[in-house]
Amino acid sequence: MEDRRQRFADLLASEGDADQGGRMSRICALAVAELKVTGAGATVLSASANGAAADYRRALVHATDPVSSGLEDLQLTVGEGPCRDAFVAGGPVLVPDLAAAATRWPAFGPAATGLGAAAVFSFPLQLGVVRLGSLDFYRDRPGPLSRAQVTDALVLADLATATVIDQLDGHASSDLSWLADSHAEVYQAVGMVQVQLGVSTDAALLRLRGHAFAHDVTLADVAGQVVTRTLRFRPEEDPA
Structure with a gap:
């Protein structure tokens, strides 16, 4: 594994200096080439103090x-989905045939298949007991990763973890403000809906998710409508 780590580090270094966002893009591109996957994404997550499932925060x-990108938004x-499961479990989530695992994620599975994913694989970004996110891959046709590909994915996840740690630059691991990402608007919208409905953060996020799912749009789209005040939620009523 150390030989593979050094090879990947040399490949990344040979592409020249770049900011950490550029380094993460190179890691994802390298993963696509080396693992023979169709696409890759890197996500940072944090959990609420009580670990409530609805209160996981995510930034692409x-x-x-x-x-x-659509798969990350869908989750x-x-x-x-696999990203959250890898983060919670602290180990890889390998689903070589998404259609055959429909009951595992009743909402994510069919929608992910509709986006064009036939297999999904997620590897946690973690340092010791500290979990920071996941490195995620998909294929447009079913098929497992080989043992060598799993090993390479673990190495790339370690390199991605080091990149995220460099980006934290003094921020707490639960603070996602250092990422310029549209998902930040989601959490602003959650706060607004929480006030509008007089409910908990979890309940506000569930209402947003339900509206997005019912109208077949992304959560980011719904959040944008809430933040711009073109959509308002009312207790026991449909939003208007």
Whole structure:
């Protein structure tokens, strides 16, 4: 594994200096080439103090293509999927045939298949017991990763973890403000809906997710409507 780590580090270094966002994009591109996957994405997550499932916060660092970006957005919208499972479990989540695992993620599975994913793989970004996010891959046709590809994915996840740690630059691991990402608007919208409905953060996020899912739009789109005040939620009523 050390030989592979050095090879990947040399490949990344040979592409020249770049900011950490550029380094993450190179890691994702390298993953696509080496693992023979269709796309890759890197996501940073944090959990609430009580670990409530609805209160996981997510920010997309990089995605290689629109499907990868869509898969990350979908998981944020429905609140389930391989990225979250890898983060919670602290180990890889390997699903070589998404259609055959439909019951695992009742909301994510069919929608992910509709986006064009046939297999999904997620590897946690972690240092010791501290978990920071996940490195996620998809294929447009079913098929497992080989043992060598899993080993390479673990090495790339370690390199991605080091990149995220460099980006934290003094921020707490639960503070996602250092990421310029549209998902930050989601958490602003959650706060607004929480006030509008007089409910908990979890309940506000669930209402946003439900509206997004019912109207077949992303959670980010719904959040944008809330923040710009074109959409308002009312207790026991449909939003208007």
